[in-house]
Amino acid sequence: MQALFTQYWHFLAVQNACKINLFDLFISPNTIENFCKQSQTQPVAVQFLVNFLTEEEYLYQITASNEYVCSPKGLQLCDNQPNGWKNACILWGEEHLNAWQGLDYTLKTAQPAFERAYNSPFFAYLQDKPNKLANYHLAMAEYAREDYAKVGDFLTDLPTITADIGGGLGVLIKNLAKTYPDKKFILADLPEVLNLATAMPENVELKPLNFFQPFLFAAEAIILARVLHDWDDQQAGIILNNCYNALPQGGKLYVFELMQDEIKANLLSLNMLLMCKSHERSGCEYKRLLNTHNFEIVDKKLFNNLQTLTVCERM
Numbered sequence: 001m002q003a004l005f006t007q008y009w010h011f012l013a014v015q016n017a018c019k020i021n022l023f024d025l026f027i028s029p030n031t032i033e034n035f036c037k038q039s040q041t042q043p044v045a046v047q048f049l050v051n052f053l054t055e056e057e058y059l060y061q062i063t064a065s066n067e068y069v070c071s072p073k074g075l076q077l078c079d080n081q082p083n084g085w086k087n088a089c090i091l092w093g094e095e096h097l098n099a100w101q102g103l104d105y106t107l108k109t110a111q112p113a114f115e116r117a118y119n120s121p122f123f124a125y126l127q128d129k130p131n132k133l134a135n136y137h138l139a140m141a142e143y144a145r146e147d148y149a150k151v152g153d154f155l156t157d158l159p160t161i162t163a164d165i166g167g168g169l170g171v172l173i174k175n176l177a178k179t180y181p182d183k184k185f186i187l188a189d190l191p192e193v194l195n196l197a198t199a200m201p202e203n204v205e206l207k208p209l210n211f212f213q214p215f216l217f218a219a220e221a222i223i224l225a226r227v228l229h230d231w232d233d234q235q236a237g238i239i240l241n242n243c244y245n246a247l248p249q250g251g252k253l254y255v256f257e258l259m260q261d262e263i264k265a266n267l268l269s270l271n272m273l274l275m276c277k278s279h280e281r282s283g284c285e286y287k288r289l290l291n292t293h294n295f296e297i298v299d300k301k302l303f304n305n306l307q308t309l310t311v312c313e314r315m
């Protein structure tokens, strides 16, 4: 039990190591003295951190040369690693951590502690902060890399044009576009987000949009992946109405979300309430929400160890 109380020490030690690019600067063997010059940090403090990171095998010590070097675990916290998690690690220790420290406020008011701390809804807050926006989306892409790796095996009967609405940096749609080179795809998100997206396959078109406004394009099928869970029923309803209007009758809507009754996600629900005044819905809540906005569920299957794919038809 008591080990729990200081678990955040470990996380914040690693998170702050990421913030000062410690792992990046130990990809090749490096001394503490040299690292401190490169990062403008103090050896007396860094030594304790490096000792801990060595004890936990993020770093290996090379005793003969008094140097340290990243272990495979430490390499995962470096920039641009194919299996890296540096952005996700930084993300959770910034505004999310601050919001969690306001949990007492959310418990008393059921209002998002994030909005009290930052005087803004979460996504609006990100829009004019390029570094925060990039960190958030690179972190989402790190999760998406694993979560959507097999999406092509699940969406097998796609029409000619499928749009991923709120698709972030496009990890999911890139996978689909590579699996189905003869089909066309649209990646749609806020313009600031699409500006961060890297090169896309030829069959992916970028369409900036605000999904609370009518879409200026039509699609034969729409994907909403981890979008509805960010919004309460009223706001989610606006997004669904806009999807409805962009689809033909019988057009498919693919919803990728965690279902509270299938996965134990109570802390994730608290996190969504703290950050966005939403929560992780149950299957019944999604059914009600989708039916209310004229989508009929035609199939539902577990997609990975977290998310369910709900296939709907526009009525």
Ligand SMILES: C[S@@+](CC[C@H](N)C(=O)[O-])C[C@H]1O[C@@H](n2cnc3c(N)ncnc32)[C@H](O)[C@@H]1O
Residues within 6 Å of the ligand: 123, 140, 141, 144, 165, 166, 167, 168, 169, 188, 189, 190, 193, 209, 210, 211, 212, 224, 225, 226, 227, 230
């Ligand atoms: C939780 S992320 C999900 C990203 C991606 N679909 C995934 O599953 O990894 C939510 C996405 O909604 C986008 N978003 C938020 N507000 C938006 C708006 N008003 N219009 C369009 N996209 C928005 C964000 O930029 C972000 O990419």
